[in-house]
Amino acid sequence: MFSEANEKKLDEIMTHYPVKRSAILPALYIAQDEHGYVTDDDIRYLAKRLDMRINEVEEVVTFYTMYSRKPIGKYKLQVCRTLSCMLMGAEQITEHISHRLGCGIGETTPDGKFTLQEVECLGYCDLAPVLQVNFDYHEKVTSESVDKVIDGLQQK
Amino acid sequence: MTKVLTNRFDLKGGACDIDVYLKTGGYQALARTFKDFTPDQVIEEVKKSALRGRGGAGFPTGMKWGFVPKESKRPKYVVCNADESEPGTGKDRDLMRYDPHLLIEGMIIAAYALGARDNYIYIRGEYWYIKEILEKAIAQAYERGYLGKNVLGSGFECNLYVHPGAGAYICGEETALLESLEGKRGHPRLKPPFPAVVGLYGGPTIVNNVETLAAVPWIIQNGGEAYKALGTEKSGGTKLFTVSGHVNRPGNYEVAMGYPLMSMVNNECGGIPGGRKLKAIIPGGSSVPIITAEEAEKVNLDYESMGTVGSMLGSGGVIVMDETVDIFETTMNVTHFYKHESCGWCTPCREGTRWLFKVFERMHRYEGRPGDVELLYDLADKILGKSFCPLGDAAAMPVQSAIQKFRDDFDRRIKSTLVQINTAAD
Amino acid sequence: METVKITINGQEVAAPKGELLIEACEMNGVYLPRFCHFRGLTPQASCRMCVVRVDNPKIPKLQTACTMPVSDGMVVTTDSQEIEEVRSAMIEFLLSNHPVDCPVCDRAGECELQDQTYGFGEDRTRSQYDDKENFLERQISPFIYNDPQRCVVCKRCTRVCEEWMDEFAITTVNRGSQTLISSFSGWVECSDCGNCVDVCPTGTLLHVPYKYVARPWDLKQTPTVCNFCSDGCSMLAGSRSEKLIRTVARDGRGRTAGGINHDFLCSLGRYTIDFVHNRQRVDRPMVRRGEHLVPATWDEALNFVAQRLSEIKAQNGGESIGVISAGRLMNEDQYVLRRFAEETIGTKNADFYHDDDEVDLAAFFKYGTPAIATQEHIQSADTILLIGSDPNEENPLTAFSIRWAVRQKAARLVIVNSMPSRLERQAQTAVRVREGSEPALIHALVDESRINDAASAMGVDAGQISDIRRVLVESAKVVVIFGDELRSAAVEALALLEETLATPNPEVAEASRKAHIDALQRAVKSSNSTQKPSINENPYTYIVEHPTLEVAAEPVSSATKFSFVPLVRYSNSMGAWQMGLDSAGTGGLSAQAMINAAGGSIKALYIAGEDVVSKAGGNASIVRSQLEKLDLLVVQEMFLTDTAELADVVLPVTSFAEAQGTQVNNGSQVQFVRRTIPPVGQARPDWMIVTQVARLMGTDFNFQGQLKNVFKEIAEKIDGYSGLSHNLLANEGATIIRRALPDSGRIDHADLHNRLAMLTAAIDRSVAVDSSELTAKAGSRLQNRYPLITRYSEMISPKLAEESALEAPAPVIFPA
Ligand SMILES: Cc1cc2nc3c(=O)[nH]c(=O)nc-3n(C[C@H](O)[C@H](O)[C@H](O)COP(=O)(O)O)c2cc1C
Ligand code: SF4
């Protein structure tokens, strides 16, 4: 179901716990890594693999915000919207990106490259405002620095 | 000032590499533990230190450890709470990325004190690269025999795993964290039984914040009394604060307990930019009551002093707001956060936060109805103390304190009575 | 039962030790409002309605009574200004996003949210329409409709689905204010029991067949009993304008007295009832004119039957006539049929129809009446031994009780079966054996020296069988539930269990039980959710730490160590046997033998309610041609079944909804079935028709047309019924029929062991053991078992045909 390397990784992760289902959160990251989002098949597969019922996987996936049940862009541009970032101008950053990419909050660009999201506190309050691109961070961002980040990604 | 936690922050690249850590005195506390301490003596030492939980609740750590039953049919666990999701807080992040071994060492000592073989660090999913730093450090610790079947030849087996969360503030609450770690939705559990008695997989479990555990090696090395002496009588030791918002040098600062709040803002953080005036400070992460500039002047950074102005030390996230800030907007922002993060389990939190935000929304459009400010206050009152877990309180306290102290900012959002009557006649 | 003294609002009262405060209050007449609390489900404390103040021990915050076990000397206040404020605040919160569309909601009138708003809420609200967030309503299964905006997220539905049904077909998705009741695909795949809908306190989940059909206050609610499997669930039948509209479970402890099934009902009891009003019901008598059955008046039909029967009797003697009844007819029907056969016809050939592959009651009762276990006994057993059958498929309430016992009481469940069963997930030991080899288990149990041989016959390890034997020896109370897999001698030999596996001394039993519970506590299985939801899913809510209700209640137990549940097939098979309409008792031909003898020694058959042609399955054409050889075939039926179509006369009868009488379930409990609606068309109750035929033939049973007179006679004549009356049963609910225990002096031990040995020896040891997993959806076997009814239920039947190919239909989304 997953690539061989990822299957191995999952096997290893499962050794961490006395209960198989404990591995569900890390396993969902693997699924998301492989398919871009958590697909129906992923859920069926993981239910079998971790001895869970399909609904148990579904209820977990939908509880946590870092999983997506729908296809999203290759790069998730997540701007923190919570207090410290707001105080440091996060709103303008979001607006700027939205203008630049021509897509609203929660939307994906037509080329499927970017999804713009507003997220809650990322734990970088002292380095606000912060932009998270997939698992990478950009601290104390400005319109200019954000532009550079997007330029870089667009070239990839 | 004596530093307990941040000694290695200034090293280039921190102390992620075990050799750097060892060179700067790392793992000596662990060695000493095996040599000089029985598990009970470790707990005693921590009790003496007056160390209180740094995750927010400030519960005495030694006392919590003491609740773990000596005999248990199920395995015991030590779980590190690295979910760090209280808005305004980013201290655990730096502790882990600059000095991962300090946490690891603290955890091994805790595991030894409690007799736990398998232990977990539950880290928020957004800190993925820190998870990787930790995993590298753990691998090194295994290699050098600080973790594994026979720690430092003592016969004690200790394993440590890092478990990622996936975007849920509630998983910082210790029982929700355990649920999440078991592979379920992060709903808090009924207490009692407390995790120290029935926790992870039903076994006795200690959940401690990163900073709490990171203080343990120093306490072992220098003694509980010495640690306590660093702070005030009731609040021992030092504490790491994250200062964010309107200051010139935002960042993480370790200061002794009892340090004046404004000294930190003005000295460590270089004051407020542009010579603007201070309006308000949220001293302990977004969930604690906000305080005014005047109150900020007279308060010190310890549990008791914060109580005198009706606020709390919380997780140590200090959010500074200057005179340009509209407290209505900041409170709405925080309410959105709690609405978004409510797990949905209990009525007051699930429905209350939704309703609060609805009222905020219309006030935001300057369409507040007469009585809306009172409504906000009363809704918060009906959440406060009635929810299943403290998340409800966390949502209610900021609203109430903001209305109490910055009422003008709210009143401005109410549509004039005249307009109100017109719409009513429609 | 240990009780403690507690003080509620200044009054000292007694309560069972460890009982939840909310229940203890209710027992003492103080009702606390609640949404999430539901007796028998894991505590969840999410609605915050049941708050109380506890002064001893002093607790600073208000506490939820639904999670607090009572302790001696506890002092609580349940009514004060602060408590009232919390309650009305919670109601206000729950209504803050609720559409308050009671005028169009099916639940209005029996909605707990509505009731509690009246009882504990305010008469104003501060939330306004434009404050509300909309959610679309939608259908989520063939039977369930979901309007999420009405949801109070009490999760009774999801807990019922998991804890009662072991399905986990619905769950909560999303979080916070977006939390919804839904499932993986949005479409619910389950056994369609509908219990989630029944326990829902609001109009969030609704029955599709009942949607917009009636208002609860318009319904006449009649307590009655389900007519399908032998569990005999009590239910409330709702009718309006002479139409049966719905059935819901009758909670023995709450809403109406006397139920045996808590709030449980299965898909058949709930959704097949529309057969009653199926247009194909035979609504008037039919008599054969040449090729065709044509309508006739009752007089014509009855006279014709009486005259032909008399002629045949005169010509060939009474023994040439056979009487066959169905196991679902009520006691009164069976009893009158028996008298009819004996007195009017003068024949020994009278039998209720039971196949060879049904539980052999005659063998079971051969030496007397073993202690029979009711659902309550199952629910409080130490150890449950399930041999053969799959209650989850065929006796859903029994399966529910088994799960209950495992979950709430940490009962040990031992399964010995040749087929897969969902219950294996709850079992401590589940042994899959060779098909047809279940009888060997009994052999091994009553004769230790045969373990090796029996094990090899069953295709399992001898060790497994000795383990089972040891568990049984060490248990204090054992309920044995067995299906038709046990045959003749093996059924008889159940009577030997009591003497071979005698009660251990109390210490042994206690120690063994302790060890079992310890093992459960330790065992954190790798598959914690699917295998044993009761223990591993919630290690911390498991009974030892967190009493969930039942712990405190007095265990119900039988006088003997072993008690039994014979899983007979029909709602009143047990009653038919007790009424003596059984060829084993009369010494006549069995139903099958009568059919075989048709055209030979049997010239006429009087069949009440059994479709013997369809029942014959592959041999249907043989049975048909046999029936064609008869001089006379009289059939009492609701529908023109394959059998009825061959009849010379078809007499239309009432269904369970239109008839009155008593029936006996597999726990030997007799229950009163009330008339819910008047007869459809010209249908008459079976007993009445028979009485009328008898009168025309010259025998007057002297019932004066009164059903209660029939029962009066039953009470006088039938062992175990004395002292009972309709009146009593209607008021007291299910009542156990007690008869003399088996007399072991009558057992020829040597002979019985001999016959057991022959059974074991006859097992074909080349058959492979089936190790497959259950994949079909639960309950389909049950539906197939009652084709007579399910075929005529439009709710259930269309599905049967599609079943195999079934692709989930797209959920129907209605605009909000
Ligand atoms: C809603 C909520 C969120 C919390 N989030 C965190 C958190 O992110 N990190 C943390 O360490 N503790 C958090 N806590 C506190 C924990 O429940 C727990 O008290 C703490 O981990 C115990 O560790 P300590 O004694 O070392 O502080 C949270 C508590 C609540 C009620
Ligand atoms: S659907 Fe009904 S039973 Fe289920 S959570 Fe909502 S209100 Fe409760």
Ligand code: FES
């Ligand atoms: S009934 Fe107690 S909280 Fe719901």
